[in-house]
Amino acid sequence: MRLINRKPGRAASAALVLLPFAAVALTYVIASDIRLAANPADKLLPAPSHILETAQRLFTEGDKRSGRILLWHDTLASLRRLAFGVGIASLSALVLGMAIGLLPYARRTFNSFIGVVSMVPPLAVLPILFIIFGLGETAKVALIVVGITPVMIRDLANRTLEIPHEMIVKAETLGASSLVIALRVVLPQILPRLISSIRLALGPAWLFLIAAEAIAAELGLGYRIFLVRRYLAMDVILTYVIWITLLAFVMDYALRLLSRRLFPWTGASL
Amino acid sequence: MRLINRKPGRAASAALVLLPFAAVALTYVIASDIRLAANPADKLLPAPSHILETAQRLFTEGDKRSGRILLWHDTLASLRRLAFGVGIASLSALVLGMAIGLLPYARRTFNSFIGVVSMVPPLAVLPILFIIFGLGETAKVALIVVGITPVMIRDLANRTLEIPHEMIVKAETLGASSLVIALRVVLPQILPRLISSIRLALGPAWLFLIAAEAIAAELGLGYRIFLVRRYLAMDVILTYVIWITLLAFVMDYALRLLSRRLFPWTGASL
Amino acid sequence: AEQKTDFKLAWTIYAGWMPWGYIETSGIMDKWADKYGITVDIVQLNDYVESINQYTAGAFDGVTATNMDALSIPAGGGVDSTALIVGDYSNGNDAIIVKGDVGLADLAGKSVNLVELSVSHYLLARALEQVDLSEADLGAVINTSDADMIAAFQTDDVEVVVTWNPLVSTILEDPGATKVYDSSDIPGEIIDCLFVNTDTLADNPAFGKAVTGAWYETMALMASGTPEGDAALSEMAEASGTDLEGYKSQLAATAMFYTPKAAMEFTEGASLQTTMVSVANFLFDKGILGEGAPSPDYVGVAYPDGATTGDAGNVNLRYDTTYVAMAVDGTL
């Protein structure tokens, strides 16, 4: 039988899913063992038990100086920045994307400009952003916004353009003004796409957040990772990396769920 | 007439396209003028003429010490890293993406794993990469690869899955083995998608390149930007940013052109 | 500038600058600011270069910086700055560390990891001068973020690093690491100061007085050896991610000027001019003074006795003992 037609059974499936995770875990354990055998104080690849201890400590014990549990404060600070950044980006992308997709005048005005702007590497302008926006929250949020908005605008503009023209014409024959078309025909059809656009943008958004926090912050997940990098505290770094991954996963999942809840008509079919 | 039906004329179109660019340029000139009036030695917003001079110098004059024209060397170094990173990522994404899309066994094995891995923020694992791959070229290329491959794999796997099953079945009825199906049916149909996948990945690739170069390098566009940040040489930073934007634009355009040349059948239609 | 009542200082983590954090949290700053009817906000930033850039762009009235970076960024950028507090000089805090049995003269052909254009770079240049080498003789100079210096040293392809404390002491814990040169070999050349905007200071003497008063009160406390003094040191130690012992060993490599008198003597000493000329030469050599700079003398530096080095018509960096003298005289 051809390989493309061979399907694993139930048990095999479960085993296969776990396989790469197990392989990575095993590789880590072995490598860690080797290094720890050579130098018990090695910080590079701490033993899993050690990471677990650290994780437990980070999640439950307060900072010596202030008594605050830093991990939660870091998480809160980072999520706030992320929320603001993504929120602002989404809103502007929605407005501009719909305008570009609907209005020939807006399309002319912004299409090339956004094409060019989206090619500017945001990290390269990071120094400029810091100088314009200062080192406070604004600059971090601004980096996220600058980083993800152009792509989101293009995405939403394209989706707006993809709405069958027949639908717009039909709305016109029902006497709808431009505003009514935007609000009642285009917006509801674009919103589900906004959510998938946000889902796509979250990856880069995390990236920009971490980059911004690495350079100037006093709290935040990225800040902590880059701070303890100085002491090579891999146990902390790994805990934070896994935590961020988990957060990213949950957000992605929540958005998918939200989309299905909010827009029942997208899933509906005969 | 409705706004959505109003179209700018030819002259108006040209003016509209230029409008946002002109607005940005004007804002810059005014802001620069104000600052320079207050402090003629201000480095933050150098006069456009000054940037032009610097650009000319950077593109044509050699370094005092080595006589090399650094900009070209930086460009070469960065483009090499980019090419390696994107090349390796594309190749692995192509192989794994096709495998996941075609083979139920591979799909089972890697699907969840790649879903999880793609959520790991690459910048957070940067320290780990530096430790595994050293501080040389490998680590920089590795960051690009780690950063863009998961998304590319998912993209190509989805595209492979989107190939109408009818086509695969048809190939089977012509006696094609799994390998022949992969090479003669799937690969040629995925290649155009690979190119658009690369186009999408180039943005993040630049990002990771700049991030890696900012941390440890002796040459490269990102290195230079973060180095001269040390003495606030905005004229140099701006020249480099514009140059990178231009490079990104040209690459994007070239890939689009390439795709049209290589795959005439994608554009063909009745 | 004009008269105002609210001021902002930026500082970053470094052994000799830890007191700034303490001054803020302990309320010493508020006490002195209240005395002069002003407020001074002391803000910690975690990126050193960014903090100087922000100061240069006008976001802060003062910033902690080395003599070298003050000359290149704010002074080079036309922001006239005055060293209000000359706090210490590095006396071993910056070091060149190699792997294995390698001497300074053996650096030829090797690649060196350091934060380019920083005082580490300057230290390297001075070290190479002593063995008649130049940077061109090295294999390469690889710009490496200070945050990655410890990890970098652990990788095989890194042979030589130049960096500063606390990274130096951490790296030296590695049995294979050897220090071949440090800043105690060039005493007094890497100077850590608080620079403030000259115009702001001129129009607001109260600002200078309050900051100077707060600083030397803290210095006295640190040098007192009393339990209160140790408590203050412990707090600084913790803020810099180490313990009291660790911090004390860092301080041992830092020549702090605990008394205003010591600071004043150092600032008025003759060697400062030599140092600044050497620094200016280094910066010019690296192109850091900007392409507008026709010579190392592009930026002028003024000294307490009225002398200047560099372009006397473009003085943008000033060493001024007016306020420290008030501290010496106890007139603050």
Next chain:
Amino acid sequence: MSFVQVRNVFQTYGARPILERVNLDVDEGEFVSIVGASGCGKSTFLRLLLAQETPSRGAIRIDGNQPAEEPGRERGVVFQRYSVFPHMTVRENIVAGESFARPPGRFFGAARKAAQARADETLDRIGLSHVAGAYPATLSGGMQQRLAIGQALVARPRILLLDEPFGALDPGTRLHMHDFLMELRRQTGMTVFMVTHDLEEGFKLGDRVLVFDKTRWDPDYPDSYGATITYDFDARNNGIPFQTPTTPDLLEDPHVLSA
């Protein structure tokens, strides 16, 4: 004066002529079927009637009014696909036929209740009350087109334009839709233009059947001439048409209707 007046209309895309010298007079209440080879410009003609596009030359007037600049409530339309709003339920789609003309695009409070009640009556008439709360995607193709026609009629247009409205339906459903459309027409007395690929359908439903074709033809440059109305059949006598050539020299042209 006739109700719909098409006077010497030309339509050109770029340098390519699509329609040439189109003249037509249609009385109020007539049902006009339009047939012709694929790509000959039938949909283009409908777009002109709809005022979605402005002809390069000539003018189209309804009831002697100024030529319209853009689509509006006086011209209803149903396309082969995408004629209903997928994000609204069936009932909301009908309500939209009324509410879209008001500034916020929706009704509130009592007005909303009343509009929904009216929509339910309409749904009764078009036989969709049992799926009032469903989304269009869950409806069969026939029901979707029924909804699209119902929605268009709610706006009370003066002419109704149909572009292959039944093109995507299977033959059985198609027959049902014919009955539905004829019934609606009997009730409303609408003026209808319908493009179809199916000659039989055209003759069955239409009072007149217009044939679009090129009158001139350059074999080397097939795109160099546009199409016009070449035949105008009277189809009222139930499938026994007599023909009225609109361009006398065309009577012997061999390739007309061969598409």
Next chain:
Amino acid sequence: MSFVQVRNVFQTYGARPILERVNLDVDEGEFVSIVGASGCGKSTFLRLLLAQETPSRGAIRIDGNQPAEEPGRERGVVFQRYSVFPHMTVRENIVAGESFARPPGRFFGAARKAAQARADETLDRIGLSHVAGAYPATLSGGMQQRLAIGQALVARPRILLLDEPFGALDPGTRLHMHDFLMELRRQTGMTVFMVTHDLEEGFKLGDRVLVFDKTRWDPDYPDSYGATITYDFDARNNGIPFQTPTTPDLLEDPHVLSA
């Protein structure tokens, strides 16, 4: 023993039965049309014949061989769409019919030349030589299906399966395709199974017309029973069929064929 033997075949997706107790014997060279309501399992039956799926119960044998595990050269297929390779020219598509069975999937050198020459002959026969170098997307729907059938035949399958092959074509093209298919069949004497929505087409082309429908029906749970062959018409006498009910108790069932 008959050529194609379908013995007591059941097919279930999850808990949902689609086909039940399907039994069928087809002689070599017969043309079998398959009709039935939408969603009743016609395509599923074709997938089983194709060995694209394995029945939940029962077995399908060709020429008495073991039931196949997966599609192969002995079973050719043409779907409504996606039956040709869009990235190959028309000629390459025909060559693929031969070359795909060889390990590298393509011919080189002289073998390639020869294969291309054979492909050109085939293209001559199916009337596509004038577009040999074109990509399928530039062909009309009818030409694409012609190519798909030609390509399938190049592999010399023992049975040919067609799933609504002309479903997407307009009526005129459809008639041309009927002629084309009948002509090909006359030449090759293939065994053909064709699913169609169009009863007329089924009777016109087929020697037999099978009707798939549910024999049991639970109004509350419409999905609880599967379909089977309820009628097996002999259609050889050119449109004057006589019927052979396969399940005797079905003779009075009212809803058969009503779909």
